[in-house]
Amino acid sequence: MRVNEKTVPVTPEPATSGPARRQWRPDLLLIAILGLALVVRLYAWWQAPRQGFVIDEAEYYQIGSILADGRGWAFYDMATWVRPPLYVLMLGGIFRWFGQNLEIVRAVQTVLSVATVYLLHRWTHKTFGRKTALVSSLLAAIAWPFAVLSYLLLSETLFLFLFLLSLNFLAEYLAYLPGDLPEKPRNRLSRMFPRPTLFLLASGVCLGLSALTRGQVLSFVPFIALWILISRGWRNWRGWLPPCAIIVVVFVLTVSPWALRNYQTYGRPFIDTTGGYNFYLGAMHGRNGALVSQTLETVKNQADRENLGYQKGLEILFKNPLDFAGKGIKETLDFWNLNFGADERLEESYTRGVVSPAWLLPDQLLGDTLYILVTVLALLGLVVAPSSRYGLKSFAVIWILYNMALAFAFFAVTRFRLPVYYLYFPFAAYVLVHPRETLAWLKQPFKLPGRPAKVKRLGWVVGLVMPVAFLAIVALSYLPPDGSLAQTGIGVQAWFAQQNEVRGDELRRQGKYDQALQAYSQALDYVPATQIGIGLTEALQGKYDAAIGRIGRTSQDIAQSHLALGWIYLRQGNEDYAHGEFRSRQIALDDFSDDWAWDNLPAVPLPDNKLTLGEFDWGYVKGFHIYEKENNNSPYFRWTDMRGETGSEPASLRFPLAAGNQPKSVSLYLNGFRPVSLTPPVVEVFANGRSLGKVQTTRAWQTYTLPLPADLNPGQQIIIQILPSSTFVPGADSRRELGVMVQWAKLNS
Structure with missing residues (x-):
């Protein structure tokens, strides 16, 4: 492929200074396209099916939190690697000024993403003219992966903006x-x-x-x-x-x-040390990540650890170079391929009907389908489009080849392709805007002026072979029966079917058990949520053996099965069996176990209105980490968890009230432990949404009692909410975000 950009003359741009300077006028079409880009990104933000942090989000969030606390870069001394600092510095700055407010982060990234669309338009405009630039920016504006990236706490959005700038x-x-x-x-x-x-x-x-x-x-x-x-x-x-x-x-x-x-x-001196880890992991075909981490972490110095990673990877390469080459070819092909199961697509459990068509359909149409269309046109455009002094064409070729080489040496991940995908848009737009020139090029390969015959033949062949080869690579991952088109269809059908399960859950909570069972019967019976919903309904009807058998036969690899079984055993008075279920590994690993229990496990009035946090508090607590002990002989307690999207969402304690119960105050047994460099938090306490006041915690356990408003009118329950003024992340050896420790809470009459 010929990429010399000096051979084709370019019409000089209008002067931008001096007496001949033209009066600036806004480009209304460009403004509309940038507005569309903003709308697409806000739509992705609105519809995102959040299931916790994905990929590197948690690590970025945690490092940003530590930086905001003023504890510097100590996190990296215990981490597996050292990352480049700029993105976490941006997060740390936002957290420092606005608290751990993810909405501010997403808003900043949305602005950067829209600005990147403008930067692409500007470069394309100077290279190919206004029409091509507008089409190019339109493609970038609606391309779904970049809208999703502006929502995720990943460095790609900031990187693309700075790189294009x-x-x-x-x-x-x-x-x-x-x-x-x-x-x-x-x-x-x-x-x-x-x-x-x-x-x-x-x-x-x-x-x-x-x-x-x-x-x-x-x-x-x-x-x-x-x-x-x-x-x-x-x-x-x-x-x-x-x-x-x-x-x-x-x-x-x-x-x-x-x-x-x-x-x-x-x-x-280095910028980051992830290269050694990734090279070692890639040499092992992307498998055994735990072994890679375990091997490298035996070396404490981060620079030496990276050297060890490259050394181990090279040992594998030299031991079996053909196997490494085969791995490299596979990864190079995967660089172009679709991956419907990629974590950044936020489509986990789509076959269970938990991902809405409002997310699945744009992901398919503006994601995979648009990617294939743009790439085919761009590969043709790379050969057909003229060169210019702005260097877009030669840069695109170099950038594509460079990233393919990285994929060969390391491994291919879908989001690693996105900085390359962004440069496809100008060339795809050129083909769309200049169909006559493209058709003439295809029909008359030997009549192109100013090129030797051999170069003409090579360019013509390459211009046809590359799109065809790409389609051959991507066909299986796109077309039925196993491609992303079919998977999207499965997800959409599952979602509509599982709306019956959602309706069944609502009816069960309302006490309409027969109607709930009827709704469940129309849902997907292979989905664990359906069987768990039926089992909980049967338990509420007193059919404990049927409920236990049903839930026991469904998947035991999810926390919800163990939570439901433990709750049923408690209703039967069998604490030993409940103890075994609540201590399952699946519950400990699921960050949303308490949320699910809060929504699905009915709570009953507590003896003396005292809630002791620990093994048997499921359904009574929300917004907490899993229960734990300070030592073997101490009682259980829970840490409050991160404070939600806005950084201001409290943890909750539920107190169902017996008839005639009128509590006057609430007591909380709290510990505001913090590292020496940090101050224990002030905790604001709420009852049914009304603030009761604030208490200053210390590094020791202490009881805090606050009066309840006389006009609270609690109804059937009182929800006590706890909002610490700050949270902290201990470090790389414990990456949880911690608020305040709670051992028990009590409503006092």
């Missing part, structure tokens, strides 16, 4: 021919730093910031120099050495504070 600055620099300045210097500063030089400096800074967001940019810097040489021509390579040197120097200066920090801490 760097490339825009560098493309502006490349647009100026050597010695050609757009305007006369107006002052001493402009003489020292002409406009092209400022573009070059800004590009180097943004490139460095990109590397501080995702470390893959570090090894890509030499290819930036290659891009400049290809874009401006090899004959004048000496003239382009200074700008290449400037970019490298500015890049090094930008990343040096973090690299020097790591040098002082670990004895070697």
Whole structure:
């Protein structure tokens, strides 16, 4: 494929300075497209089927929380690796000023994602013109993966913004021919730093910031120099050495504070150490991640640990190079392929009817289907589209090949492809906007002016082979019977069927047991939620043996089965059996066990209105971690968990009331333990949504009693809510977000 971008003349851009400067006018179509991009991202935010953190979200959140507390980078001393710092610094800054408010994070990322659409439009506009730029930005605006990324706590959104910003600055620099300045210097500063030089400096800074967001940019810097040489021509390579040197120097200066920090801490300058882990894991075909972590964590120094990862990976490579090559080819093909089960798609348990068509359908149409269409057109456009002095075409080719090489050496993950996918849009848009030119190119491969015959033949063959090869690769993962189209259909059908299970749950909670069983009978009987719902209904009807048998026959790999069985055993008075169910590993690993129990396990009035937190509190507590002990001889307690999307959601305690019970106050036994560097939190207490006041906790257990309002009018229950003023993450050895410790709570008459 020929990528020399000096052979095709480009119409000069209108002057942007001096007397001939045109009056700026807003591009209404572009504004509409950016508005559409915002709407698509807000829709993804609204419809996201949250099931807890996915992939690296939890780690980013936890490091950001530690930074916000002012405890620095100590997390990495105990972690498996050191990550680039910029994204977690952004999170830490937001958490510092706004608390652990995920909505603020998502809002910032949404703005960055929309701004990235504009940056793509700007580069495409200067390269291919307004129409192609508008279509390109439209494709980027509606592409579903980027809308989802703006919702997730992952570094890709920030990285794409900074990377595209760097490339825009560098493309502006490349647009100026050597010695050609757009305007006369107006002052001493402009003489020292002409406009092209400022573009070059800004590009180097943004490139460095990109590397501080995702470390893959570090090894890509030499290819930036290659891009400049290809874009401006090899004959004048000496003239382009200074700008290449400037970019490298500015890049090094930008990343040096973090690299020097790591040098002082670990004895070697680096940006991140995930490369050694990933190379070792990739060499093992992406399996045995626990073994990889266990092996590397025997080395405490992070720099030495990364070296060990590469050493282990190389040992596997040299021991069986053919196997490594086979793995590399598979990963290179997977780089282009679809993966319906990727965690970032948020479609876990879609076959059980828990993911709405409002999510599944745009994910299919604007995700997989659009990706295939865009990629086919882009691969054709890479050959058909003309070159320009802005270097978009040559950069796209280099960037694709570079990322394919990374996939070969390490492994392919769907989201690793997204920074490459973003650059497909301009070339797909070019083919859509210029169908006549494309058709003429396909019909007359030997009549293209200005190219040798061999180059024409090669380009024509490549332009046809690449889209066909891509379709061959992606067909099985897209088409029925096992592709994403079929899986989307399965998910949609399951969701509609399981609305009967949702209706059954509602009827069961209302005490309409016969109607609930009728609704359950129309749901999917193979889904555990259906059988658990029927079993709970049977238990409420007194049919304990039938309920236990039914739930016992369904999946025991989920927490809900054990919670339901434990609750039934408690109703029978069999605490030993209940004890065995509630201590199951599945419950301990499910962060939403208490939420499910709160919604599904009916609670009864407590003796003396005292709630002791521990094994048997399921259905009475929400927003807590699993129960635990300080030591073997101490009683159980629970930590309150993270404070929700807004950082202000309290933990809840349920007190069903017997007839005529009128409590006057509530007592809480709390401990506000914090590391020495942090202050124990103030805790605000609520009753049925009304604030009772605030208490200052200490690092010791203490009883706090607050009066209940005389006009509370509790009805059938009182919900006591606990909202600590702050939370903390202990560190890499315990990544839970902890609020305040609660041992018991009591309503006093």
